[in-house]
Amino acid sequence: MKQFLNFINGEFVATGKTFENRNPATNQVIGLVHEAGQAEVDAAVAAARAALKGEWGRMSVVRRAELLHAVADEINRRFDDFLEAEIADTGKPRSLASHVDIPRGAANFKIFADIVKNVPTESFQMATPDGGTALSYALRTPLGVVGVICPWNLPLLLMTWKVGPALACGNTVIVKPSEETPATATLLGEVMNAVGVPKGVYQVLHGFGPGSAGEFITRHPGINGITFTGETRTGEAIMAAAAKGVRPVSFELGGKNAGIVFADADFEKAVAGITRSAFENCGQVCLGTERVYVQRPIFEKFVAALKEKAEGLKIGGPDTPGVGIGPLISAEHKKKVLGYYERARAEGATIVTGGGEPQLDGELAHGHFVQPTIWTGLPETSAVIREEIFGPCCHIAPFDTEEEAIALANDTDYGLATTVWTSNLETAHRVAARIDVGLCWINSWFLRDLRTAFGGAKASGIGREGGVHSLEFYTELRNVMVKL
Ligand SMILES: NC(=O)C1=CN([C@@H]2O[C@H](COP(=O)(O)OP(=O)(O)OC[C@H]3O[C@@H](n4cnc5c(N)ncnc54)[C@H](O)[C@@H]3O)[C@@H](O)[C@H]2O)C=CC1
Numbered sequence: 001m002k003q004f005l006n007f008i009n010g011e012f013v014a015t016g017k018t019f020e021n022r023n024p025a026t027n028q029v030i031g032l033v034h035e036a037g038q039a040e041v042d043a044a045v046a047a048a049r050a051a052l053k054g055e056w057g058r059m060s061v062v063r064r065a066e067l068l069h070a071v072a073d074e075i076n077r078r079f080d081d082f083l084e085a086e087i088a089d090t091g092k093p094r095s096l097a098s099h100v101d102i103p104r105g106a107a108n109f110k111i112f113a114d115i116v117k118n119v120p121t122e123s124f125q126m127a128t129p130d131g132g133t134a135l136s137y138a139l140r141t142p143l144g145v146v147g148v149i150c151p152w153n154l155p156l157l158l159m160t161w162k163v164g165p166a167l168a169c170g171n172t173v174i175v176k177p178s179e180e181t182p183a184t185a186t187l188l189g190e191v192m193n194a195v196g197v198p199k200g201v202y203q204v205l206h207g208f209g210p211g212s213a214g215e216f217i218t219r220h221p222g223i224n225g226i227t228f229t230g231e232t233r234t235g236e237a238i239m240a241a242a243a244k245g246v247r248p249v250s251f252e253l254g255g256k257n258a259g260i261v262f263a264d265a266d267f268e269k270a271v272a273g274i275t276r277s278a279f280e281n282c283g284q285v286c287l288g289t290e291r292v293y294v295q296r297p298i299f300e301k302f303v304a305a306l307k308e309k310a311e312g313l314k315i316g317g318p319d320t321p322g323v324g325i326g327p328l329i330s331a332e333h334k335k336k337v338l339g340y341y342e343r344a345r346a347e348g349a350t351i352v353t354g355g356g357e358p359q360l361d362g363e364l365a366h367g368h369f370v371q372p373t374i375w376t377g378l379p380e381t382s383a384v385i386r387e388e389i390f391g392p393c394c395h396i397a398p399f400d401t402e403e404e405a406i407a408l409a410n411d412t413d414y415g416l417a418t419t420v421w422t423s424n425l426e427t428a429h430r431v432a433a434r435i436d437v438g439l440c441w442i443n444s445w446f447l448r449d450l451r452t453a454f455g456g457a458k459a460s461g462i463g464r465e466g467g468v469h470s471l472e473f474y475t476e477l478r479n480v481m482v483k484l
Pocket residue numbers: 149150151152153176177178179207208209210213214215218229230231232234235237238252253254255285286333336388389390
């Protein structure tokens with residue numbers, strides 16, 4: 001049986017205390033994960049602090065950037081290993097993992113290796129009261145040891161989105177992958193050793209949240225900052241842990257994102273775009289659209305077209321020919337999503353399509369599959385419309401005016417992303433300026449430029465990562481004032 005070991009100070013470490021890792025498409029056990037306890041967390045923190053004082057801490061930015069490029073190249077060289085690991089952990093379609101997850105894993109190292117070499121810091125010259133001058137300039141220094149707490153929906157992509165800039169800035173990292181998806185973070189340990197990243201710079205500890213590695217890492221006084229992607233309530237718990245020692249956090253949390261489709265939108269493109277934003281990765285994307293608002297003249301036609309698209313998505317395992325929808329991550333998550341399906345039914349929703357479980361054959365019969373689901377007719381107060389479901393589902397409601405669409409989209413505790421579909425540029429810019437979100441896509445969705453600010457407003461997060469914004473979190477700025 002495959003063993004997923006912790007990666008501490010350049011070595012793979014067993015703890016003997018294991019839990020099962022299952023393939024969500026078949027529910028078969030694919031390996032045993034070695035859970036880290038307080039002793040392993042202490043050891044990792046000590047190694048990370050030692051690395052900061054050693055070769056890594058003294059390394060030039062140029063050499064660090066070279067190493068990170070080598071990491072990206074090695075991920076690409078071992079592309080198939082990462083692909084198989086990600087697919088086994090998540091059950092997602094092979095085409096999705098090979099086009100999105102793994103390439104972004106490599107790109108996340110390259111982009112920040114380049115940014116850190118090329119972004120200047122500020123400098124000011126000023127007159128002094130004695131008639132002379134003074135020069136100020138800023139130095140960037142690493143934050144220190146960064147705790148990286150990761151979710152399971154895009155495991156390699158989201159983990160490297162944090163590890164890439166953290167290492168580029170000269171920090172050391174301790175990664176806690178989700179208990180559901182331990183594989184690619186562990187594999188990355190092999191990559192780090194292969195390209196010569198010094199021991200203690202990148203470390204991986206497996207386990208759960210409360211009472212396990214997640215809590216032990218976030219509470220540890222030797223951790224200087226915490227970056228986290230996941231559920232808003234988990235963010236609250238981590239923030240409480242980080243309060244001790246006043247340690248900074250960067251959070252990308254949940255969403256209940258709106259899609260707004262104006263009657264003048266390119267109809268086919270809007271339908272295709274909302275199909276992706278609602279159903280890609282089986283709806284397990286924090287940027288996904290669970291609330292769709294469509295202008296009344298095209299409402300019925302849009303609902304019918306989205307229904308046809310949803311029903312055309314083939315449900316299956318990673319290698320099912322033509323697969324469009326894979327499984328949910330776990331039996332527990334399936335129960336949660338089906339709970340919302342039941343709730344929608346009980347609250348009197350019109351079920352346009354789906355609403356239950358598909359019947360699959362063979363080993364896939366045991367996988368965590370649900371049908372892509374579309375509802376209409378629920379009041380905006382419904383929990384189905386207010387709470388993040390994180391499944392392949394959306395509610396569609398009509399609107400009449402731009403003002404109404406903006407009010408509906410903003411009527412949520414969350415503020416992560418929105419996608420707006422219109423052929424009128426003035427409408428697009430006006431709406432983008434008034435939606436309370438960190439990310440607004442016009443006539444597109446999940447189109448990413450890694451130099452841009454990424455993150456959420458309201459309950460969807462704290463801070464921004466991406467481009468120079470990542471440098472703001474992963475470094476301390478020191479101002480040096482020189483009297484000339
Ligand atoms: N990107 C996103 O917005 C994501 C949202 N979710 C939402 O969260 C729900 C629950 O999924 P989970 O995987 O349980 O998300 P979660 O937020 O509980 O877990 C994410 C990570 O945080 C760790 N963690 C949990 N509690 C912690 C604590 N107190 N201290 C330190 N680390 C802790 C977990 O072990 C995991 O590595 C999903 O149903 C979905 O609605 C889940 C994954 C990603």
